[in-house]
Amino acid sequence: MSRLFRDVMVLREEVRDLARRYRLPADVRGRLVLSVTDLASPEFEAGHPVTLTTVHDGAQEVPQLNVTLTAPRAAGPLSGADVPLTAHLTSVNSVTWHIALPDRHGGPFEEVLAPERTSASLPVRVREADEELRAALARADSLTAGHRMLKHELAETNAGVLALYVQLDERDEQLRRAHGRVLRELEDALRPPPPKVDGLELAVHYAPADPAAPTGGDLYDWFTLPDGTVHVTVVDALGHGVRSTRGAVTVTHAVRTLALQGHPLHSILARTHHLLMPFNADLMATVLLVRLDPATGELQVASGSHPPPLLAREGGAPQFLEATGRGIGFPAPGSDAVLRDHMGPGDLLLLYTDGLTESRRDLIEGESRLVKAVEQHAHRAIAEIPDAVAGEMHTVVLHADDTLALAMRITADAPVTAAWAGGVRRLPPQGGRADKRSSG
Template identity: 35%
Template sequence: MHEVGAAAATVFLRVPGTPELRAAVVAVTALGVGSVERVSVDDDVYPSAEAWRTGRVATAHSTEIMAGHPDLSVLAPLPYQAAAAPLFSATHRFGTITAFWLSAHGGADRAQLERLAEIAADLTAGLEELADRGQAPEPPRVPVVVAVDDQAADGGRMTSATAPLIYHLHKLAILLPGVTRTRDAVDLAMERVMSGFGASAAIVSLIDADRLYLAGASGCAREFLRTANGVPLGRSTPETDAVARQRQTLYATADPRVRGRLPDEASDDDCFWVVLPLLVGDRPVGALSMAFDQRHKEIVAEQATLTALATVLAQAVERTQMHEARHELAEGLQQALLPRMLPQPAGVVSTSRYASATSGIELGGDWYDLIGLPAGGVAMVIGDVEGHNTAAAVVMGQLRSAVRAYAAEGHDPAAVLTRANQLLVGLDTDLFATCCCVWLDPDTGRTQIASAGHPPPLIFTNAAAVPLSGLDVGIPLGIEAGARYEAAELELEPGALLACFTDGLVDFAGDLRPEAVKAAFAGERDLESLADQLIGGFEDLHVQHADDAALLLARYEGPSAEARRNVRQLKIHRRDLLGAQRTRALLRQWLDGWGLADMADEEELLVSEVVTNGLVHGDSDVYVYVRRYPERVRVEVRDSDPHPAQAVTIPREEDQAEGGRGLVIVSALASAWGNSPGGRGKTVWFELPIADPERGRHLST
């Protein structure tokens, strides 16, 4: 920097296995505290990327760079010129070295660019020596920042400690507004504190009700973390005192209040602690504690910088906590308006999925339902209310209730839509909604379909699409009071699959993604896995989802009289302490009735584990469905707990000493098993093959 007269310089190294250059070392002066830390080698704006691609010195002016990356104006608000030289040898391509000159100082001349190339060649030689010894350097996640002795604007000089701290504080202040989760904000701060500020240990504690809980920690003893998590605010500790007094406090190495915090007791004699309250205005949200060894004793004088660090972290914590609370409230209300559990009538197997939009925290108006009809049929309903707000969610709840009531009265799908339209017009909400209704008679396969502006369902038989002829899609609900709707009829063959969906799952042409549909329906026999596959593509559809997505799948298995012979079901109340025992006894009876008594022991063991898991950890009613197929027996256990069940070998602290291992047993013994979210809860299923009596062993799956 001295030799080329630059205000800042950065050494970028290639991240192995990626097309990315990452800052490894940053040198700054008082006028150069900003830096880009990640550069794609395919970027056509940065001179570092051009130097990497061409192997020659490349230059660019700030106006050219900011035209492609306008967000960089916060890094260097003054005009500048950048030049990059490759760090290439005959056998290695390490990265680039980039220097920056303020335009007001004249920028770089030809001699300075030539000197930059010479410096790059010298650095390359040193890097190659390391590589030849098997010590090729890789860039750290947070760059090493060094201060170049330079006259500061006020006539003083920047200290070796001040410039790196200001650099990392500035970078953290830029990165934190981009995160929406408190966990991510804490992780970013911890990364900068440990690697950038040089802390030996750090703790972020956040207030929840009347206690301080650990949100992040690094470099601390496990026993200390166990006792520090959940400490009451009324107990005197360095963190609770900082919150109560709202004051930064320094604890010397000999202070007994901070002993035992580090893994090595000898470290306690070498490290001092700085504890800062995290304040938003006059309101504390937590505390930040940092330990430094004697090599960093000059940081004590950086009180203003440390206070600024605590301030930007506190503001990020408050913002992300508010975002998470609002999102949780919205998601909870949304889930409460969806059906708790889909019925499983004989002859029809169904499942559902719902994915919230990530572009905001507003409520969506998507809904679905599966309704038992008075005559013994089943109704599939899916719809979408205009808008993403509380009004849309309220109207969605009203329409869902109304459609259920009209269906329970025995109306056909066209009549249900006509009445729902009149209801929505009468509510005078200025909102419209789309809706599709499918009525299926499991005894005959006869199906009626009516739609009010909603995409018709996809119907597949043997992985081939069944065309829908004669379906007249009417106008959406809530637009015209006198609108009438017509239903189309068709006969479904056993094994036919119906997929109802909302427009959050469609591409810009209004269709489910063809490649996803083709892959999903090509021989996929398991409905839960099929739903996972279809909804899994939702994240790939848009970078930021502008709409929620709902999916309702149903497979017609054949006449209900035949299906009843092969399907058994049971509901267990969440407080039924004998539910698992009753399930085992009934399962043995069902298997004996099917002539499969030799499977009872394994089936009982697995169903007991899964049912207990739902009752204990899900704390909800549990529904058990047992289906016999020609070559296998499938058991599905559904509950209303949305958290996925996990197979773990080490129980969690809140579990009993021998708890938490049930799904490991299921995974080991079942020929196939899965764990799928559906609506407001989840389904844990497993399959066991039926023994081949001729060969005396299980069929291969």
């Protein structure tokens, strides 16, 4: 059925009658009336007629009503996308609504209003308008209730997520504390506390290249020999992390065993190399061995490719004690000779690894700064000196590396023995570079 319309009110009533005949729900009826009116009104204002065509399609699995609005003289294409009931564009000037019918039989209901529009039909139209309004309000209420429920559920979800975050944060904190305890225990196991020796103060600073790693390749060991001499081993194994730690541990244990067995200091590095190579052919480590007799101040230094210790005498300029030799895993490993010197009351000896002096990738500049840092902090309490020196050296770090700084100082009230009073043999640092380094 197709019909021409020139008046919007007549068209509205026709669409409403059509919806009533096919028992369309109130919300669909209201949307269809508004959609047809929205598209036809501009044409009526321009003085153009429109055509409304309705086709009942019962061949579909679900019967449907096809309603087509045509505006033959429309200035542009009709748009069925921006109206309350979306329509499909069928031509430039036509749109069609495909409406599923609620009645399974799908046919029109015969009790319809007479074509003649009279005042008697007004109450019916009012009731229909009320139904459409109620349907719109019911849908709005439903959306409001759904929105309220959604907000409530979202608030509960957010509260649950927040509680979960709190629980996870608490668990992370527990894990961090447990991890810290494990690391401290590992540190304690690998890094022995300083031995208590009359007349001698000891302190150490250690920091791995990776703050998240428990340890690295820099390791030390200190203990007292049966004759009262204090033995100190400093090792810098190649690499970082736990793997390098394993190599450093094997070196310190081997050195301790050989030292306690009474092997001469100059032979220990070579013997350590020959002991360990069959078990770890990839091991490479620089090693520094120091022995100090607190009673006499006699100092012995043996080195295997390791940075030289720095001796700051009471009231004097710091001086590098450079002993020569090659480290574990190097060609021709072992000490060339033992450097002998002595320390007096108040003298400070600093042992370290290259992470302290090469943080700015310039060894000579790093050693010069180290001399100045020791001069600046040598007066402090022994427990503060290694940390203070490391902090001074690492104000700028261009190359992160494991860092070890170990300080030894003869106390000012150390006893003066006969051997000391008689004058222990004292040799200057060997090698031309030692004088250049000590110039600061």
